[in-house]
Amino acid sequence: GQQVMQIPQYQHVQEGEDFTTYCNSSTTLSNIQWYKQRPGGHPVFLIQLVKSGEVKKQKRLTFQFGEAKKNSSLHITATQTTDVGTYFCAGNVQHSGYALNFGKGTSLLVTP
């Protein structure tokens, strides 16, 4: 079954509010990747984190990888309507081949 859990499943915010989605794994991950899928589209890669405790920023988006490499988060500051979509995390379980386990995703709705 899916080894990467992601919460919340849905989030509805007013434009300008912040948003955070969380991923958790019961096993240590080699890396964590984040994707965004717009309605009707395909997933598009956002970022990859590899190091324990790593933090990366892309404009209003902040990505973190936990110290134990078992959890990660994506935080969006001051959401905009263009942020609407589903955000997925995906991790490769350490020492377990090259399979990629996706979380179920968090669907973000932003109302103006």
Place this chain on the structure above:
Amino acid sequence: EAQVTQNPRYLITVTGKKLTVTCSQNMNHEYMSWYRQDPGLGLRQIYYSMNVEVTDKGDVPEGYKVSRKEKRNFPLILESPSPNQTSLYFCASSWTGLIAPYEQYFGPGTRLTVT
């Protein structure tokens, strides 16, 4: 233009009629993979391939076959489709690191309905 292509984009078929969904990439990626996406379940990996003639099961391989005879192509075969295989299918490709695949480039998706 670097891209992953899938065909067909839409397919309606009947139970038991063998079908193949093709996937091709022009980026010389070693890693290719198939996912299915269902409401509430996110993306689940079906099969992946590390290189030509090297394939491995993902999370939900039952009822599917794959082959990797050429580096650029990775077809998904449903020998005897059933209604529970109705789904949105994505093919993806990437470079491979020492311990894990890199960023996945996704195709546009194939919406399959099995009646």
